[in-house]
Amino acid sequence: MLPFAYEKPKSLDDAVKALADEGAVPIAGGTTMIDLMKLYVLQPPKLVDIGGLPGLGEIEETDDAVVFGALVRMADAAEHPLLKSDYPALSEALWLAASPQIRNMATLGGNVLQRTRCPYFRDTSYRCNRRVPGSGCDAIGGINRLHAVLGTSETCIASYPGDWAVALAAFDTEVDAVSRAGKRTIAFADLHLRPDDHPERVHALKEGEVITHVRVKKTPLGKASTYYKVRDRESYAFALASVAAALVMDGETVKDVRLGLGGVASVPWRAREAEDGLKGQELTPETARRAGETAFRDARTYDHNAFKVPLGVETVVEALMSAKTRA
Amino acid sequence: MTNPTPGASRREFLSTAASAPLVAGAAAGVLGGEARAQTTTGAAMAGGQVLVTLKVNGQTHRLSLDPRVTLVDALREHLGLTGTKVGCNHGQCGACTVHKDGVRVLSCLTLAVAAEGSEITTIEGLADGDELHPMQAAFVQHDAYQCGYCTPGQILSAVACVKEGHAGSDAEIREYMSGNLCRCGAYVNIVAAINDAKTKMGA
Numbered sequence: 001m002l003p004f005a006y007e008k009p010k011s012l013d014d015a016v017k018a019l020a021d022e023g024a025v026p027i028a029g030g031t032t033m034i035d036l037m038k039l040y041v042l043q044p045p046k047l048v049d050i051g052g053l054p055g056l057g058e059i060e061e062t063d064d065a066v067v068f069g070a071l072v073r074m075a076d077a078a079e080h081p082l083l084k085s086d087y088p089a090l091s092e093a094l095w096l097a098a099s100p101q102i103r104n105m106a107t108l109g110g111n112v113l114q115r116t117r118c119p120y121f122r123d124t125s126y127r128c129n130r131r132v133p134g135s136g137c138d139a140i141g142g143i144n145r146l147h148a149v150l151g152t153s154e155t156c157i158a159s160y161p162g163d164w165a166v167a168l169a170a171f172d173t174e175v176d177a178v179s180r181a182g183k184r185t186i187a188f189a190d191l192h193l194r195p196d197d198h199p200e201r202v203h204a205l206k207e208g209e210v211i212t213h214v215r216v217k218k219t220p221l222g223k224a225s226t227y228y229k230v231r232d233r234e235s236y237a238f239a240l241a242s243v244a245a246a247l248v249m250d251g252e253t254v255k256d257v258r259l260g261l262g263g264v265a266s267v268p269w270r271a272r273e274a275e276d277g278l279k280g281q282e283l284t285p286e287t288a289r290r291a292g293e294t295a296f297r298d299a300r301t302y303d304h305n306a307f308k309v310p311l312g313v314e315t316v317v318e319a320l321m322s323a324k325t326r327a
Numbered sequence: 328m329t330n331p332t333p334g335a336s337r338r339e340f341l342s343t344a345a346s347a348p349l350v351a352g353a354a355a356g357v358l359g360g361e362a363r364a365q366t367t368t369g370a371a372m373a374g375g376q377v378l379v380t381l382k383v384n385g386q387t388h389r390l391s392l393d394p395r396v397t398l399v400d401a402l403r404e405h406l407g408l409t410g411t412k413v414g415c416n417h418g419q420c421g422a423c424t425v426h427k428d429g430v431r432v433l434s435c436l437t438l439a440v441a442a443e444g445s446e447i448t449t450i451e452g453l454a455d456g457d458e459l460h461p462m463q464a465a466f467v468q469h470d471a472y473q474c475g476y477c478t479p480g481q482i483l484s485a486v487a488c489v490k491e492g493h494a495g496s497d498a499e500i501r502e503y504m505s506g507n508l509c510r511c512g513a514y515v516n517i518v519a520a521i522n523d524a525k526t527k528m529g530a
Contacts, residue, residue: 006377006394006440027441034397034436035417047394049441075430099506100493101484102418104430105437235505 070109089225093167118158145304151266156199166262179209192267224327228319239263243319271295292316384452399434410450421507424480431487450479465524473511
């Protein structure tokens with residue numbers, strides 16, 4: 001790690017002021033930040049420790065939303081009774097992620113901003129447009145088994161590695177953020193940026209801006225939802241493919257459906273066309289497979305990750321049929 | 328100097344060898360002005376160092392640390408508590424697992440300064456005097472290790488696994504112990520030890 005200044009403000013107001021300094025970044029659980037600082041991938045001159053700030057560690061229900069404080073720990077949210085009963089996909093995406101120790105440390109605000117696990121991003125001896133803009137991408141033409149097949153660009157094929165954000169993408173989610181410029185609300189679909197020409201820009205937050213809350217609009221889609229995750233080992237591994245599926249059924253017919261895809265895309269991915277194709281259809285393994293094929297129709301594969309397309313299609317089928325059992 | 332037990336002399340050698348370069352490194356940091364820690368509202372600062380009060384196994388320690396020092400390094404290099412191990416040092420293996428305010432965390436991804444105000448429990452703080460914690464005793468009885476390097480982390484994680492209520496079945500134990508790798512492959516006996524200890528822990 002390179003030396004850094006460390007500040008631990010006592011209030012959100014003080015934190016926002018401290019984050020206005022050049023290059024200052026927030027740290028809470030630290031599970032991504034410290035890891036990447038040890039690798040010299042991140043070299044922030046100043047850390048603002050927001051982990052102990054009051055008032056951001058609760059999950060609350062309002063009339064129309066479930067509101068997550070940014071400092072709620074992954075483990076606490078995973079065990080929350082409201083999520084387990086009414087939004088199982090949001091609970092499952094948490095407890096199927098990382099390890100118990102990491103879930104005890106990592107906060108929800110940091111979790112959605114988790115950086116890619118692309119090995120070329122994590123190793124400073126390789127070229128990476130995300131780490132050093134304009135330097136090139138050693139994943140394209142390298143070992144790219146873990147990389148994305150949706151939403152990539154000529155400059156970056158890294159996959160978004162997280163789980164919870166994939167489940168959030170399946171619902172109507174917003175994040176509240178604050179900076180010295182004031183508070184604002186960002187639609188979750190606008191939070192993560194596809195690589196395009198600027199893969200170094202991974203999220204829409206501005207310098208010095210910090211997430212305070214994640215808000216999920218209440219929906220009947222929550223009850224019959226699931227998060228299905230396929231990985232190289234049975235636990236404590238990133239997704240090769242994952243699907244958050246949520247359903248409202250009218251008998252055997254799909255009244256409403258949501259599909260979020262993980263492990264296969266540059267950002268938490270919502271498969272809108274696949275959803276539209278399912279609405280009004282009977283839900284069978286065959287119609288579910290057609291939805292999966294629609295979701296991956298525009299997939300672009302590389303030397304080692306073509307398997308993610310058939311795997312992703314099957315994962316869509318499994319998730320939808322599993323969600324159906326809860327409808 | 329003679330020492331009656333080889334283990335003690337090795338430990339003594341390690342602690343002596345470890346402390347000397349650390350002092351030199353810390354001094355260089357201050358003189359070179361590399362550690363640019365600033366005065367803050369939450370943690371006291373002194374030069375390039377941060378004054379950190381750590382509560383470990385019921386004892387309070389005051390340390391002057393570079394803000395970069397992780398909790399595991401503070402425990403091992405500054406407090407001489409070498410029971411907590413550094414495995415991967417990147418949060419992937421669980422060897423550094425400790426309890427922070429009763430909850431299992433990775434001390435390699437925790438800055439020592441960020442642990443101020445928390446109660447830390449390490450493997451050295453688990454036994455009650457000479458009486459082993461039921462989980463320690465169960466690990467011995469079930470031969471739940473080979474080389475033993477991952478064992479302190481496994482035991483701290485296992486105690487938390489039981490307290491969390493995640494030791495209901497073999498499958499649940501495996502899922503909720505997945506953050507602790509054992510490259511000797513003692514997993515079968517680790518599961519047996521946890522099953523045994525959980526009844527003795529009153530779970």
